[in-house]
Amino acid sequence: MxxxxxxxxxxxxxxxxxxxxxxxxxxxxxxxxxxxQNATGVDLLLVGAYSMLDGIRQGHGDDWxxxxxxxxxxxxxxxxxxxxxxxxxxxxxxxxxxxxDTTNPYIxxxxxxxxxxxxxxxxxxxLINSSEDPSLFTVEMAQARxxxxxxxxxxxxxxxxxxxxSSENFAASEFNQPNNGPIWAEIEADFSFAVQNLPTSRGGxxxxxxRPIKSTAQAFLGKALLYQGKWAEASSSLDAVISSGxxxxxxxxFSNFRSDGENGPEMVFSIQYASDGGQSFQGxxxxxxxxxxxxxxxxxxxxxxxxxxxxxxxxxTDANGLPISxxxxxxxxxxAGISETEPFTPHTGPLDPRIDFTxxxxxxxxxxxxxxxxxxxxxxxxTDISGPYAGKKNMYTAGDAxxxxxGGWGEQRTGINYHxxxxxxxxxxxxxxxxxxxxxxxxxxxxxxxRTRAKNSPKADTSPNYVIDTYNSTWxxxxxxxxxxxHERRVELGMxxxxxxxxxxxxxxxETLNAYIAHEGRTIPPFAxxxxxxxxxxxxxPIPLDAIDQSEGCLLYTSPSPRDRQKSRMPSSA
Numbered sequence: 001m002x003x004x005x006x007x008x009x010x011x012x013x014x015x016x017x018x019x020x021x022x023x024x025x026x027x028x029x030x031x032x033x034x035x036x037q038n039a040t041g042v043d044l045l046l047v048g049a050y051s052m053l054d055g056i057r058q059g060h061g062d063d064w065x066x067x068x069x070x071x072x073x074x075x076x077x078x079x080x081x082x083x084x085x086x087x088x089x090x091x092x093x094x095x096x097x098x099x100x101d102t103t104n105p106y107i108x109x110x111x112x113x114x115x116x117x118x119x120x121x122x123x124x125x126x127l128i129n130s131s132e133d134p135s136l137f138t139v140e141m142a143q144a145r146x147x148x149x150x151x152x153x154x155x156x157x158x159x160x161x162x163x164x165x166s167s168e169n170f171a172a173s174e175f176n177q178p179n180n181g182p183i184w185a186e187i188e189a190d191f192s193f194a195v196q197n198l199p200t201s202r203g204g205x206x207x208x209x210x211r212p213i214k215s216t217a218q219a220f221l222g223k224a225l226l227y228q229g230k231w232a233e234a235s236s237s238l239d240a241v242i243s244s245g246x247x248x249x250x251x252x253x254f255s256n257f258r259s260d261g262e263n264g265p266e267m268v269f270s271i272q273y274a275s276d277g278g279q280s281f282q283g284x285x286x287x288x289x290x291x292x293x294x295x296x297x298x299x300x301x302x303x304x305x306x307x308x309x310x311x312x313x314x315x316x317t318d319a320n321g322l323p324i325s326x327x328x329x330x331x332x333x334x335x336a337g338i339s340e341t342e343p344f345t346p347h348t349g350p351l352d353p354r355i356d357f358t359x360x361x362x363x364x365x366x367x368x369x370x371x372x373x374x375x376x377x378x379x380x381x382x383t384d385i386s387g388p389y390a391g392k393k394n395m396y397t398a399g400d401a402x403x404x405x406x407g408g409w410g411e412q413r414t415g416i417n418y419h420x421x422x423x424x425x426x427x428x429x430x431x432x433x434x435x436x437x438x439x440x441x442x443x444x445x446x447x448x449x450x451r452t453r454a455k456n457s458p459k460a461d462t463s464p465n466y467v468i469d470t471y472n473s474t475w476x477x478x479x480x481x482x483x484x485x486x487h488e489r490r491v492e493l494g495m496x497x498x499x500x501x502x503x504x505x506x507x508x509x510x511e512t513l514n515a516y517i518a519h520e521g522r523t524i525p526p527f528a529x530x531x532x533x534x535x536x537x538x539x540x541x542p543i544p545l546d547a548i549d550q551s552e553g554c555l556l557y558t559s560p561s562p563r564d565r566q567k568s569r570m571p572s573s574a
Contacts, residue, residue, distance in 0.1 A: 037131040042140045045124045049147045050210065052117035053271045053420075056285050061109025064089075064304075067286020068271050069394075069418040070497035071305050072106055073158075076538075077500040078516035080391070081527070083306035084289070086384045092304075096385065098532040102545035111544050114155050115165075121148035122170035129167060139206070142197035146212050146220070149190030150420075153224060156183055157501050160540035163555070176554040179543070184228055191221035201246070209263040210272035215244040219268050219421050226429050227505050235433035238426055241268075247423040249449065253457040254357045257393040259403040262417040268426060275415030278406045283413030284394065291412045292360060292390040294377035296369050300411055303379030307359040307389040307495060309334060309523040310516050314490050315355035321455075321469030323352075323487050328519055335362045336388045336523045340374040350467035356460035358494045360390035365461045368398030385527045393495050394418060424450050424492050431485045440475035447471060447488050454492070510534050 036045060051057050055066030064072065074080040075096045082089065082096045094100045100107065124144035128137045155162050163177040164186045194217035199206050201213060222237035241247070248265040255261025262270065274282040289304040291297060309331060316327045324330065333347035346363040360366045362374040372390065380386035396404050396414045403415045419425075431446035448470040455468045475481045489502060503509035513534040521528025548555050 036127055039137075042124065042127060042137055045120070045127060046140060046143055049117065049120040049124055049144060052113065052120055052151070053147075054273070054284070054286060054418075055110070055113035055117075057116075060112045061105055063285040064287070064289050065106045065109035066113035067284075068420075069284070069286060071287060071290065071495075073500050074305070074495065074497055077503060078308055078310045078513060078520075079495060079499040080311070081306045081308055081385055081387050081524070083304040083386050084302055084379045084384075085381070085386075088302070089289070089304070093385070096527075097530055098534055098538060100542075102542040102548070104544075107541050108544040108546055110158070110541075111547065114151050114158075117151035118148060118155070118165055119170065121145070121151060122165060122167045125167035126171045130171070138197050139199065142194045142217075143211060145190040146194035146198065146217055149187050149194065149217075149220060149224075152183055152187050152190070153220070156187060157227065157504070158541045159543060176551065179555055184224065187224050188221065191217050191224060195221060209267065210270065212269055213246065215241045215246045216269050216421075218244075219426050222426070222433075223421065223429060226433060227501075229436075231433045231436040235430060235437055238430040238433060241426050242430060247426070249423055249427075249453045251453070251457065253354065253454060254460065256419060256422060257357070257395075257416065258397055259400055259414070259416050266423040267417070267419060268421040268423055270417040270419045270422075273415045273417055275403045275405065278404075279410060281413075283405055283410075283415050284418065285413050287394065287414070288409055288412045290391060291395060292366070292377045293379040294373070296366060296373055296377045298411075301379075301409070302412075303377075303386070303390070305391050305495075306378075306387050307391060308516070309336075309387060309389075309520055311490075311494055312355065312359055312361070312389060314487070314494070315352040315358075317350045317352055317467050319350065319467065321350070321467040322471065323484075323491075328515065331522060334388045334523060335374045337382050338374065338388075340376045344374065346464065348465060350465050352454065352468050352491055353457070353459050353464075353466040354454050354491055354494075356392075356464065358392055358491075360392050362388065364464065366390070367392055367395055383526060385524055385530070387524050391495050419496070424453075425489075425498070428485060428489050428492065431488070432482075435478060435481045435485055438478065440478060440481045443481055443485060444471050444475045447485060450488060450492055504539050509539060510536060513538075 036042065054068040056063055072092060072095065075082050075092065082092045086093055091104050091106055094104060095106060121144050125141065125148070128134050128141050131137065134141065152164065161179050161181050162183055163179045164183040165175060165177055169175065169177060194212065195214055198212055198214045198217055202209070202211070218237050219241045222234045222241065225234035225237060247268060250256055250261060250264045250266045252261065255264055256266055273284045276282045289302040291300040291302070293299060293301065293303045310328065312332050312334070313327045313330060316324050316330060316332060318324050332349070332351070333345065335344045338344055344362055346361065356364050360372045362372050364372055366372040374388065377390060378386060378388065394414065394416050396416060405411055405413045427446045427450055431443040434440070434443035434446065451468060451470045459466055471484065486506065489498070503512055517528055517531045543555055
């Protein structure tokens with residue numbers, strides 16, 4: 001029987017039925033193996049696998065459900081509120097309030113998008129394996145396995161107990177595999193293969209910045225090891241990235257989130273968006289909802305993804321420029337409940353300057369558009385769960401018309417890349433591994449590199465009292481060092497889609513988020529009054545009920561709790 005590989009593989013082909021009939025579907029727009037087993041054909045399929053990094057092209061769900069920057073998963077943490085009015089995107093509101101169930105379309109469509117990426121990666125791997133001489137496509141194989149490793153990593157960190165679809169499963173149309181548990185070994189194997197076989201640098205025919213190199217794979221391998229608590233191995237892999245010399249901290253912190261610096265020295269691996277000649281069909285469609293509204297930015301839509309008061313508080317420093325110990329209980333001055341016509345004085349205490357590259361707050365310049373004016377740029381009433389802040393990262397700046405779309409929804413689709421991993425993240429992961437292996441002074445040096453850049457970087461505004469400095473005393477207490485590194489991740493990587501997964505892997509998500517709900521009520525009472533308590537079940541997303549129902553028993557919900565590995569058909573919302 002002649003085998004075909006489709007260019008656009010449907011994610012619904014996998015893990016949704018144990019019936020042979022379900023997967024017996026005639027391919028649409030298919031090409032034979034023979035026509036694709038050449039450099040052009042293999043790369044064509046590779047491009048299809050890369051295209052799923054933003055989650056959009058799998059044809060299921062709204063763009064913001066499947067977006068590769070994981071912004072809506074920040075809403076499940078203490079990093080961001082859904083924003084906008086409570087009635088707009090009610091399914092996202094249930095996620096924010098921890099009242100979701102297994103039918104939530106954000107969860108279902110994210111599941112589908114990730115498996116579409118896995119399928120497309122496997123299509124490349126299967127094609128190469130079936131060629132007459134797979135050794136001719138070693139670099140292509142390394143890219144495909146890197147991508148599969150990434151997609152499976154996303155799956156693993158979201159759902160915890162997940163199935164693995166091998167290239168052999170793919171070739172045999174055996175898409176229905178049990179979710180027996182973590183697939184870390186398979187993820188490590190893919191990243192390790194990429195480390196061994198990717199080019200060591202970009203150049204010649206391998207010059208596109210969106211393709212990984214050896215050190216890119218080492219960064220992802222180090223991250224996967226870190227998530228498992230394999231501290232020494234993670235340290236070795238991350239140290240190799242640092243010593244490679246392939247990356248450096250950008251002199252200007254905010255350049256990482258502007259079009260003029262998107263492929264700068266700090267970029268380890270990014271989703272490569274494009275403005276697409278003003279149409280933005282290849283722009284950041286998943287962030288379409290997230291621009292502030294009102295006169296400041298020209299009335300754009302839709303005011304989602306608003307930073308929390310909790311995040312704002314984390315940027316407080318003492319007179320020496322170090323984080324204060326009681327930041328969670330000490331609110332910076334905000335204009336919640338204050339109209340734009342009423343007087344307001346921004347916070348006058350010392351602050352880490354990165355706050356104003358992360359959070360749009362009243363009285364402070366917003367990406368060159370002028371001072372943020374407060375309520376008239378917030379699309380919500382004071383009774384909605386939103387808050388007084390707007391996001392700033394990856395939002396285009398004033399005068400950057402060439403890197404945004406035109407007309408309607410297109411205006412919010414920027415061509416600014418999203419960094420899945422940037423070099424500051426590598427340094428802080430290496431610092432975390434150093435703390436856990438007892439090398440506290442190494443960790444201090446790595447953290448100080450990040451803080452020095454923040455200290456010397458151009459500032460977002462001239463009016464705030466910015467005070468930041470390095471840790472100049474020896475680190476001798478492991479617990480204190482751990483707290484410092486974790487806090488540094490918070491203020492350096494805020495609003496970049498990492499926070500929820502950091503809390504989960506640190507094992508302190510439940511206590512941290514319940515404290516957050518209580519504290520956030522000081523600024524946004526409706527949130528504290530309506531949010532459900534967070535419990536262990538929230539350490540993993542529920543496998544979508546649609547997938548469970550159609551799998552005829554192939555997919556089972558498995559408790560993420562290390563104390564309970566018993567399988568159950570009960571959805572996690574039960």
